[in-house]
Amino acid sequence: MSELLVPFGYDYMVKAMWVSGLVGATCAFLSAYLMLKGWSLMGDALAHAIVPGVAGAYLLHIPFAAGAFFAGFLAALGMWFVRQTSKLREDAVIGIVFTTFFAAGLLMVSIYPTAVNIQSIVLGNILGISDGDALQVVIIAAISLAILGLKWKDLMVVFFDESHARTVGLNPTALKLLFFTLLSACTVAALQTVGACLVIAMVVTPGATAYLLTDRFGRLLVLSVAIGATTSIVGAYLSFFLDGATGGIIVTLQTLLFLAAFVFAPKHGLLASRRSAKLESAA
Amino acid sequence: MSLPSISARDLTVAYPNGHVALRDVSFELASGTICGLVGVNGSGKSTLFKTIMGFVRPTRGEVRISGLSVREALKSNCVAYVPQSEEVDWNFPILVEDVVMMGRYGHMGLLRIASQEDRRKVDAALERVGMTAYRKRQIGELSGGQKKRVFLARALAQESQIILLDEPFTGVDVKTEAAIVDLLRALRERGHLMLVSTHNLGSVPEFCDQVVLINRTLLAAGPTREAFTQRNLEKAFGGVLRHFKLEGPALHDDDDSRAVTVLTDDERPLVFYGDTRASPQKETAPAVKPQKDEAGT
Numbered sequence: 001m002s003e004l005l006v007p008f009g010y011d012y013m014v015k016a017m018w019v020s021g022l023v024g025a026t027c028a029f030l031s032a033y034l035m036l037k038g039w040s041l042m043g044d045a046l047a048h049a050i051v052p053g054v055a056g057a058y059l060l061h062i063p064f065a066a067g068a069f070f071a072g073f074l075a076a077l078g079m080w081f082v083r084q085t086s087k088l089r090e091d092a093v094i095g096i097v098f099t100t101f102f103a104a105g106l107l108m109v110s111i112y113p114t115a116v117n118i119q120s121i122v123l124g125n126i127l128g129i130s131d132g133d134a135l136q137v138v139i140i141a142a143i144s145l146a147i148l149g150l151k152w153k154d155l156m157v158v159f160f161d162e163s164h165a166r167t168v169g170l171n172p173t174a175l176k177l178l179f180f181t182l183l184s185a186c187t188v189a190a191l192q193t194v195g196a197c198l199v200i201a202m203v204v205t206p207g208a209t210a211y212l213l214t215d216r217f218g219r220l221l222v223l224s225v226a227i228g229a230t231t232s233i234v235g236a237y238l239s240f241f242l243d244g245a246t247g248g249i250i251v252t253l254q255t256l257l258f259l260a261a262f263v264f265a266p267k268h269g270l271l272a273s274r275r276s277a278k279l280e281s282a283a
Numbered sequence: 284m285s286l287p288s289i290s291a292r293d294l295t296v297a298y299p300n301g302h303v304a305l306r307d308v309s310f311e312l313a314s315g316t317i318c319g320l321v322g323v324n325g326s327g328k329s330t331l332f333k334t335i336m337g338f339v340r341p342t343r344g345e346v347r348i349s350g351l352s353v354r355e356a357l358k359s360n361c362v363a364y365v366p367q368s369e370e371v372d373w374n375f376p377i378l379v380e381d382v383v384m385m386g387r388y389g390h391m392g393l394l395r396i397a398s399q400e401d402r403r404k405v406d407a408a409l410e411r412v413g414m415t416a417y418r419k420r421q422i423g424e425l426s427g428g429q430k431k432r433v434f435l436a437r438a439l440a441q442e443s444q445i446i447l448l449d450e451p452f453t454g455v456d457v458k459t460e461a462a463i464v465d466l467l468r469a470l471r472e473r474g475h476l477m478l479v480s481t482h483n484l485g486s487v488p489e490f491c492d493q494v495v496l497i498n499r500t501l502l503a504a505g506p507t508r509e510a511f512t513q514r515n516l517e518k519a520f521g522g523v524l525r526h527f528k529l530e531g532p533a534l535h536d537d538d539d540s541r542a543v544t545v546l547t548d549d550e551r552p553l554v555f556y557g558d559t560r561a562s563p564q565k566e567t568a569p570a571v572k573p574q575k576d577e578a579g580t
């Protein structure tokens with residue numbers, strides 16, 4: 001029994017758990033919106049698009065996070081702008097913008113070799129996160145969660161029906177800008193904890209899982225955030241015993257939950273559809 | 284609050300591809316009006332709605348709503364919009380009652396927390412369109428006519444003085460259409476202003492007191508009795524309109540020279556004459572046949 005409590009005896013483990021919990025919750029919140037608009041892969045794209053920002057930050061001697069956020073934000077804006085003004089679909093837009101940024105980043109790194117290993121930034125390491133970085137992540141996540149908590153209904157209207165949003169006096173452009181700013185900030189925060197490859201799962205899976213479980217957006221958000229936070233905290237905890245690979249564990253947990261929902265969800269699950277099909281043929 | 288009105292002055296709207304969808308459109312609509320917006324596909328009806336909603340900016344001229352600019356009018360919750368079905372994401376995880384509640388957002392505080400009154404208004408709006416029984420359904424799980432009624436309920440709950448309806452009658456059966464028309468009439472009594480685009484020419488004189496006919500420019504505007512004439516309709520639709528003329532020898536044996544003219548845009552009319560079977564099929568009216576499948580829609 002006492003063995004299970006060992007991780008709580010280490011400061012770095014406690015820190016890792018609640019920092020991942022916050023990041024997981026915020027990413028999950030955003031995932032609920034992204035999924036609705038076919039923007040699910042945007043998290044992945046942003047994670048790669050920050051590379052030129054990091055390289056630039058190194059050259060200019062500014063904090064990596066600032067450079068990463070700036071590049072991510074530019075990429076998000078770029079995707080949104082191309083989507084608005086052209087008839088290209090979301091997947092094509094995401095692909096074009098993120099490869100452009102990623103390529104630019106690689107080019108910069110190859111021309112001006114940096115002392116930092118891009119790989120180490122992109123992979124993230126929550127167990128080794130410094131106090132300063134942890135504080136930064138916590139601030140970003142907390143502010144984002146607070147804003148989302150205040151504005152979730154306005155964002156829902158904008159994502160559901162932009163023309164109606166206008167008629168009730170909302171400004172869809174400003175709200176979308178807010179959303180993409182938060183997304184970029186949280187992607188950068190998540191990078192430092194789970195790493196690039198896993199950011200994508202953090203901003204897709206919780207929302208997708210919750211989508212299978214409910215037809216109400218408010219509940220979907222609650223479920224999504226609960227899934228994101230719980231899996232992140234438990235994942236960080238388990239990584240103490242499994243030695244590292246926090247991100248991998250978190251995402252594995254999320255995937256397990258998704259599979260469970262996929263099979264057992266009361267209305268949209270595999271078994272439920274089988275059951276109703278059976279009822280139908282019996283009737 | 285001032286009386287609702289829409290005034291378009293010298294409106295010219297061009298899309299980014301250079302296509303001029305509307306040119307020099309001017310008309311005035313006042314309170315207590317149902318105005319039918321009539322024109323062929325691509326004549327610019329939806330474009331006019333988008334302009335009134337501020338989605339596309341006119342290259343020349345302007346729209347004033349109740350004396351305000353479009354922007355100010357939208358800010359003050361003056362306009363409600365009932366979208367065409369194609370514009371809605373039916374997979375969105377949202378229930379019927381939540382959609383109707385969205386109509387109340389303009390009346391709520393910054394956090395959009397529903398008050399007792401908001402809930403009452405939502406209940407009343409759902410009741411009014413006969414959708415109370417479906418309030419807990421996800422919006423995709425409804426029939427076409429029911430979906431229309433949900434968005435109508437949202438406009439009711441919004442309590443805006445001006446309501447824009449883009450083709451509310453497409454894919455709706457006769458009973459629902461009658462219910463929608465009743466509702467619009469009741470709103471007119473209360474001084475609302477409604478602009479309704481429709482291809483259902485037959486029902487326009489029945490409930491619209493004003494009409495605006497467009498085809499990339501204004502063809503006619505004014506009271507239905509004056510503007511909704513055969514000549515103007517032929518101008519608006521040209522050869523596109525199905526046109527049946529039943530006259531003289533096709534109808535009767537005396538020499539009454541008056542004719543029955545049936546004009547229709549999308550749905551084929553079912554015309555009976557004399558006994559309840561189809562009217563006599565002479566050369567003058569080749570296309571008129573009772574067609575059960577189409578008549579049933």
Ligand SMILES: Nc1ncnc2c1ncn2[C@@H]1O[C@H](COP(=O)(O)OP(=O)(O)OP(=O)(O)O)[C@@H](O)[C@H]1O
Nearest residue numbers: 298299300302304323324325326327328329330331
């Ligand atoms: N986004 C756009 N970009 C360029 N041209 C457009 C755009 N939307 C519409 N158009 C053009 O503008 C014209 C008017 O289109 P609009 O959608 O207003 O027609 P409508 O009267 O609503 O037709 P319908 O009866 O089919 O709904 C059409 O010729 C159309 O091709």
Ligand SMILES: [Mg+2]
Nearest residue numbers: 328329330449
């Ligand atoms: Mg249209």
